[in-house]
Amino acid sequence: MRGFVKDNALSLFFLVLFLLSLAGQSVAGTADYNARLLAEGGSTVSWAEYVTSSDFAVDVAENWQSEYLQFLLFILATVWLVQRGSPESKEPGKEGRESDHDQQVGRYIEPDSPSWAKAGGWRLKLYGNSLGLLMGLIFVLSWLAQSVAGRAAYNAEQLSQLQDPVSWGEYVASADFWNRTLQNWQSEFLAVLSMVVLAIYLRQRGSPESKPIGAAHKATGVEG
Amino acid sequence: MCAAAVALITGLTGCASAEEGAAGQAAQRFYSAISAGQGDRACALLTPRAAESVESGGEACARAVTTLVMPGGEVRGAEVWGDEAQVRLVRDTVFLHRFPQGWLVRAAGCRPHGELPYDCEVEG
Incomplete structure (x- = not known):
């Protein structure tokens, strides 16, 4: 235990x-x-x-969707984009999906590799994108839940103010939906930007999210 | 609560029709009481704030409410979201709130006013 x-x-x-x-x-x-x-x-x-209630559901869902979007974009963007000096980034020159050797698949499979990595074909393809796919799926479902619960909460508010309720289509085009969505997105993107850039110059002893204290500022993809 | 649970499960619908029916019946009871001249009964179907708004002018709710001109008519449709309901009658619209004891009228004799809140004869 x-x-x-x-x-x-x-x-x-x-x-x-x-x-x-x-x-x-x-x-x-x-x-x-x-x-x-x-x-x-x-x-x-x-x-x-x-x-x-829909009020609680929309408050939870709007935060969940933005968190999962943040990690989805971070996972996918770091495949193709680098930041010199950041421990969150690959080294410049390694942009892209990388070789079979780097990814330990095909001829370079290891005895203890996951079974779907050894399987090849569609299972390898699916498993090779499974982290992004699941994060993306949770993001889409959370965002959908936000729209449904948000509409219910918005319509209750509309009725309490003696105004007409709206359809789901009208709600996802409304200022309320996009205000809730974008106010969460902007904070997530700022947090990722801060992490990527601040970790170039600042250190946290013992944390794998930081470079070692003595690592050069220009050292990229090095974790402490 | 009902609206949220149903909406999350079924996607895009409002609350169950049972609640819409209950809200519609409460609206009809209010209009029936007024047309029958039963002010006490009509005022008992108003929210405390709506009853207070009818009283303004020093006149008791039960007396003042029967002088209101509200065309009403048959129920054409109802929507329930959370603890709020809108009941559309043939000639005007009613807004209700769900209390532990049931649906009470918070605004009645309402007419649409563009993008702004409805204009209502009774409003509290």
């Missing part, structure tokens, strides 16, 4: 943080939602009602 926890400490740490944050969001969200309902002359809802 202790061995399992030690071997998976990083995943478990973020899993616990995720669950605590989601729980905290649900409690704070219930209080905020009830305050708004009372101000509008309505009645309050329970925690259980709030966490199954």
Whole structure:
């Protein structure tokens, strides 16, 4: 058990943080939602009602889609684009999908390589893109969930303000949908930009996200 | 809550028709009470704020509400989103809010006003 926890400490740490944050969001969200309902002359809802409401769903989904988009773009962009000096980047000259030798496939397969990497054909192709595909799928589904839940929350707001509800098509073309979407995207892109650029010049001793303290600023693709 | 759950599962629909029916019946009961001159009954179907707005001018809700001119008519359609509902009658529109005790009218005798909120005879 202790061995399992030690071997998976990083995943478990973020899993616990995720669950605590989601729980905290649900409690704070219930209080905020009830305050708004009372101000509008309505009645309050329970925690259980709030966490199954469109308001909670859209707030969760809009953050999820932007996080998965961020990692999807980071995974795909770093195949083709480099940043000299950044530990987040490959070395200049290695842009692209790389050789079979670099990717340990075909003639260069290892005995302990994943079975789909050894299989070749469509399974190799699918497995070779599986990280981006899954991230992309979760991004698309989260964004779709945001649009559906967002429409429901928006329509409740519209009715409370004595205005007509809108169709799904009207909602995905609305300012509310794009404001929610873009305010999340801009912060994710800024965070990636900061990580890529700051890690050229700054160091964090012991972190694999940083270059070793003594590594040159121009050293690229070196992890500490 | 219902709207969210159903919308997430089925994609693009509003809330279940049972709630739309309940909201439509509440709107009809309100209009029936007014046309029957039953002010007390009509005011009991209003949200507290809407009842207060009818009272303005020093006149009691039960008395003032029966003097309102609201054409109403048969229910043509209803939509429920969260705890809010819109019921479209033949000649005007009603907005309701769901309370623990059921649907109450928050605005009635409403006419569209372009991109702006509806213009309503009763509004609270």
